[in-house]
Amino acid sequence: MLKSKAIWLGFCSLWGIIGLSAQDCHLALRGHVTELDHNEPLAYASVFVKELGKSTVTDENGWFAIPNLCEKTAYTIEVRHIECAHFTQIVQLTENIQMDFHLTHDAILNEVVIKEKALAPPPTQSELVVDRADLESSKGLNFSETLRKIPGVSLLSSGGVVAKPVIQGLHSNRIAIVTDGVTLQSQQWGNDHAPEIDPFAADKITVVKGAAGVRYGVGAMAGAVVLEPAPLRETPGINGWASLGGFSNGWGGVASGSMDWKPRRGNLTFRLQGTAKRSGNLRAPDYWLGNTAAREFNFSAIADWKRERWHHTLSTTQFSQGFSVLRAAHTGSVDDLLLAIQSEMPRNNLDFFTYQLDRPRQQVQHNVLKYKGVYQLNDLWKLSGQYSFQYNQRREYDRGRMNTVAEDKAQVTFQLWSNTLDVSLEHLPIRHWQGGLGVQASQQLNYVSRGGFIPDYLGFGGSLWAMERWRRYPNPWEFEAGARYDYRWNHMTTVGNGNANLDQRLSFGNVSGTMGAIYHITKALTAKLNTGYAWRPPHVNELFARGVHHGAGTYEQGNPNLSAEKAWNTNFSLNLESSFVHGIVSLYHNRVEDFIYLNQPRDSIVITIRGPFPAYFYQQDNAVLQGLDASFTMDLLPKLAAESRFSILRGFRRAQSGVTEGNTHRDWLPLMPANRYQYGLKWTLGKKTTYSRAAAEKKNRAGNAGETFVRLLGSTTLRQTRIPEEGLTKAAPATFTTFSLDAAHTFRFKGLRKTGNPKKDQLLEVGLNIQNLGNTRYREYLDLFRYFVDAPGLNLGLRAKWTLGN
Amino acid sequence: MKNTFILLAFGVALLAFASCKKDSKTAAENITKVVLRLSAPGFEQEFEAKETNGDGIWDSIDEIILPALTGDITCHVHVYDETQSPVVDLTEEIEAESTAHMFTFKVSGADLAVKPNDTDASGKAFNLETLWDAGDVSNGSIQVRLHHDPTDKAALDPGGEVDFDVTFVVKIQ
Numbered sequence: 001m002l003k004s005k006a007i008w009l010g011f012c013s014l015w016g017i018i019g020l021s022a023q024d025c026h027l028a029l030r031g032h033v034t035e036l037d038h039n040e041p042l043a044y045a046s047v048f049v050k051e052l053g054k055s056t057v058t059d060e061n062g063w064f065a066i067p068n069l070c071e072k073t074a075y076t077i078e079v080r081h082i083e084c085a086h087f088t089q090i091v092q093l094t095e096n097i098q099m100d101f102h103l104t105h106d107a108i109l110n111e112v113v114i115k116e117k118a119l120a121p122p123p124t125q126s127e128l129v130v131d132r133a134d135l136e137s138s139k140g141l142n143f144s145e146t147l148r149k150i151p152g153v154s155l156l157s158s159g160g161v162v163a164k165p166v167i168q169g170l171h172s173n174r175i176a177i178v179t180d181g182v183t184l185q186s187q188q189w190g191n192d193h194a195p196e197i198d199p200f201a202a203d204k205i206t207v208v209k210g211a212a213g214v215r216y217g218v219g220a221m222a223g224a225v226v227l228e229p230a231p232l233r234e235t236p237g238i239n240g241w242a243s244l245g246g247f248s249n250g251w252g253g254v255a256s257g258s259m260d261w262k263p264r265r266g267n268l269t270f271r272l273q274g275t276a277k278r279s280g281n282l283r284a285p286d287y288w289l290g291n292t293a294a295r296e297f298n299f300s301a302i303a304d305w306k307r308e309r310w311h312h313t314l315s316t317t318q319f320s321q322g323f324s325v326l327r328a329a330h331t332g333s334v335d336d337l338l339l340a341i342q343s344e345m346p347r348n349n350l351d352f353f354t355y356q357l358d359r360p361r362q363q364v365q366h367n368v369l370k371y372k373g374v375y376q377l378n379d380l381w382k383l384s385g386q387y388s389f390q391y392n393q394r395r396e397y398d399r400g401r402m403n404t405v406a407e408d409k410a411q412v413t414f415q416l417w418s419n420t421l422d423v424s425l426e427h428l429p430i431r432h433w434q435g436g437l438g439v440q441a442s443q444q445l446n447y448v449s450r451g452g453f454i455p456d457y458l459g460f461g462g463s464l465w466a467m468e469r470w471r472r473y474p475n476p477w478e479f480e481a482g483a484r485y486d487y488r489w490n491h492m493t494t495v496g497n498g499n500a501n502l503d504q505r506l507s508f509g510n511v512s513g514t515m516g517a518i519y520h521i522t523k524a525l526t527a528k529l530n531t532g533y534a535w536r537p538p539h540v541n542e543l544f545a546r547g548v549h550h551g552a553g554t555y556e557q558g559n560p561n562l563s564a565e566k567a568w569n570t571n572f573s574l575n576l577e578s579s580f581v582h583g584i585v586s587l588y589h590n591r592v593e594d595f596i597y598l599n600q601p602r603d604s605i606v607i608t609i610r611g612p613f614p615a616y617f618y619q620q621d622n623a624v625l626q627g628l629d630a631s632f633t634m635d636l637l638p639k640l641a642a643e644s645r646f647s648i649l650r651g652f653r654r655a656q657s658g659v660t661e662g663n664t665h666r667d668w669l670p671l672m673p674a675n676r677y678q679y680g681l682k683w684t685l686g687k688k689t690t691y692s693r694a695a696a697e698k699k700n701r702a703g704n705a706g707e708t709f710v711r712l713l714g715s716t717t718l719r720q721t722r723i724p725e726e727g728l729t730k731a732a733p734a735t736f737t738t739f740s741l742d743a744a745h746t747f748r749f750k751g752l753r754k755t756g757n758p759k760k761d762q763l764l765e766v767g768l769n770i771q772n773l774g775n776t777r778y779r780e781y782l783d784l785f786r787y788f789v790d791a792p793g794l795n796l797g798l799r800a801k802w803t804l805g806n
Numbered sequence: 807m808k809n810t811f812i813l814l815a816f817g818v819a820l821l822a823f824a825s826c827k828k829d830s831k832t833a834a835e836n837i838t839k840v841v842l843r844l845s846a847p848g849f850e851q852e853f854e855a856k857e858t859n860g861d862g863i864w865d866s867i868d869e870i871i872l873p874a875l876t877g878d879i880t881c882h883v884h885v886y887d888e889t890q891s892p893v894v895d896l897t898e899e900i901e902a903e904s905t906a907h908m909f910t911f912k913v914s915g916a917d918l919a920v921k922p923n924d925t926d927a928s929g930k931a932f933n934l935e936t937l938w939d940a941g942d943v944s945n946g947s948i949q950v951r952l953h954h955d956p957t958d959k960a961a962l963d964p965g966g967e968v969d970f971d972v973t974f975v976v977k978i979q
Contacts, residue, residue: 547861608862611971
């Protein structure tokens with residue numbers, strides 16, 4: 001790896017010495033040569049550029065780099081390796097390119113597969129990719145758990161079943177969750193509504209922190225979580241994987257599988273993927289968490305067709321989940337609620353194990369249908385169109401008297417239909433500028449049953465965006481600028497909801513912008529600065545909610561006079577990538593004008609039909625969220641690495657002082673994540689872990705190149721002392737520390753039929769994951785059920801993933 | 807041929823989604839009206855609490871005015887779901903499932919005694935029908951609750967789930 005980096009960085013320095021000629025001969029070809037069957041890197045393969053008479057050899061990890069290639073000039077690249085077929089390819093570059101060369105053994109067949117992609121420019125914002133080991137070990141848990149280890153990301157949860165990501169203190173409608181290019185449109189406004197995502201369908205998860213509105217729309221004011229499926233196979237054949245997992249806490253089991261098929265003839269490729277999951281009541285260290293069972297069934301299918309200049313993709317996914325809501329969190333009166341909050345042990349708890357889903361429970365379904373068509377206009381320009389349809393249904397079953405007719409009916413049903421059309425025109429570098437522009441049109445219809453406490457609404461939206469990026473090696477600077485205009489129109493009506501006879505039309509429109517720069521200080525050290533303006537209109541629930549939110553056990557009331565939130569987000573990050581240290585430090589400052597939040601004036605109670613409920617009201621103030629996220633990994637010994645991550649956040653609002661208009665003072669915002677520190681040791685057996693972005697990406701993409709490791713990780717979350725002056729219904733939980741242990745190993749088996757073809761080899765990856773190793777009793781500030789119960793205790797997970805075909 | 811396949815797949819997927827219909831506005835049962843029917847020789851009156859707009863908060867609660875020192879008045883509770891058409895009277899069903907239900911009455915301020923006048927199928931408290939004994943002239947309130955699946959019918963607070971909870975103002979004149 002050292003050598004590969006040296007080569008890569010070496011040619012960068014070389015450019016610096018030579019300088020730029022009049023002709024634009026500043027491009028570089030970076031390649032990775034692997035053996036097709038096992039995806040093993042081929043070291044010391046010779047790479048020869050015929051036209052230049054230049055040659056190089058791959059390093060021990062199969063990497064090579066050829067600098068100083070000219071734009072739009074044909075080069076013949078010959079790759080030779082003693083054990084493999086000789087291979088020649090003509091390339092013509094328009095940008096720095098990374099190519100994968102998969103060579104086959106001479107004896108088998110004379111085949112070579114090339115995958116080529118322009119090196120995607122890293123964003124100027126702080127961005128982190130979920131480590132593959134973390135991604136694999138957390139599969140089977142909920143989606144948000146996969147993001148937990150990333151500094152700056154915390155979870156807003158309702159017990160151990162429902163959790164949603166919080167990026168630098170912000171969540172729900174301020175974060176876009178983008179799966180395979182489709183932004184999730186669901187009932188994300190609810191604190192107890194988790195994203196409808198199957199982590200098994202994702203091969204790579206990236207968290208973009210900071211205002212990402214230009215790229216992902218008004219929903220991405222605070223960042224985005226971007227999920228990408230594994231690339232489809234390029235050669236005819238079948239491959240796939242099957243995964244089984246078991247968890248001791250809740251005696252849960254999960255089975256998932258995926259199969260890709262590319263017929264010998266034609267240009268079509270197919271994928272089918274599915275996941276089934278079941279778990280029973282979870283257990284805190286001292287008792288069962290009664291009524292916390294869950295079931296899930298997910299399915300996805302992709303059909304992909306490529307021919308000449310066209311690339312079509314049609315995909316569909318279905319997410320279906322049922323889960324029960326902690327019985328101890330369901331109280332009948334304010335007296336009960338206060339008693340439950342004061343009690344150390346949960347009241348009305350069903351302290352036994354069962355897989356039964358009892359009321360209160362929720363049933364969620366989310367369907368996505370997507371079509372994307374890309375037409376390559378020429379070498380530089382491509383035109384893309386994407387249409388997506390989404391249907392979201394959430395049924396909330398409360399504990400209530402049931403007559404025979406309504407026995408299995410939900411108290412509240414939310415249904416949301418979304419249609420989105422995106423058209424974009426993108427180009428590869430033209431005079432070193434790369435980017436594109438696009439338009440988006442969207443339509444939404446939300447339909448709520450009686451008692452749903454938010455109105456029905458019909459919405460239309462339109463957006464225009466443009467984004468460009470400048471970079472020219474060896475210039476150490478890179479620049480990015482983008483702008484977007486969004487318009488939203490909503491018609492809100494009410495039938496049988498608290499806002500009797502509501503019939504209101506509201507529209508909002510505003511611009512978003514982003515500017516960023518990257519400066520490569522040294523070969524290993526890069527600085528990034530990004531500043532962006534983003535906004536979002538108030539959501540319908542923030543404007544017109546009125547009623548009992550059964551899922552949360554609260555009474556919520558909106559404020560029709562709310563204006564749009566506007567945020568100016570600036571972040572600065574330093575990335576260090578040396579051979580033995582890898583580190584990222586991000587500093588951010590997010591100034592939010594008219595920040596909307598749900599506030600509970602102390603002892604505010606509303607008497608409902610079913611008794612008194614704590615009342616929450618939407619309000620807005622100017623707010624500031626600022627902090628520091630950092631992550632470091634350092635090799636202590638060749639096989640032993642130490643890692644550390646921490647997140648520090650300060651979130652406050654300008655609160656009104658007294659009755660005089662304009663007199664404000666600083667007050668801490670409610671529900672802001674407490675400071676958190678993670679520290680650990682990772683012992684890698686076999687291949688040494690690499691940390692460069694490209695190598696990590698490669699490793700993440702490889703899918704079957706699992707490493708063998710053991711990792712012990714500690715996590716300390718401090719007590720949140722920065723609480724609103726109004727106080728909390730229950731004091732913030734004490735500082736706590738938990739430990740987790742991860743281990744994984746990959747076995748390789750010869751094909752079942754002894755064909756002699758290593759292509760038929762099968763891989764079995766087995767893993768062990770233990771959470772809350774010490775079975776520690778603790779409660780988290782951002783857990784909405786912390787009032788009633790402790791967080792789940794020890795959870796031992798075992799998993800096996802069988803990969804077949806290649 | 808390939809284009810046909812894609813179109814076919816697209817059509818199948820659309821059909822699959824076409825099955826997503828709008829749900830009926832009628833969801834689970836909603837208790838929206840509670841009526842206390844008070845009767846005694848020479849005294850027959852109804853007092854009601856109503857929820858009309860779906861926000862889960864009582865929109866109107868009658869004031870209960872009782873004559874002083876009249877002896878026992880029989881109180882019969884009636885429970886309705888007015889969101890359904892026709893309106894559903896839930897009282898009979900509650901009575902049929904008497905062991906799983908219990909009404910409680912809590913008087914504050916007013917000189918009023920409430921005594922059980924029925925039992926459930928297993929002989930335990932039910933209180934669909936009670937006897938009210940109004941004493942001297944006084945003002946106060948009475949909280950009426952319907953519990954289902956009560957944990958202990960003999961306890962002051964029988965526990966379980968509260969289906970409705972309403973407090974009437976009581977004036978004894």
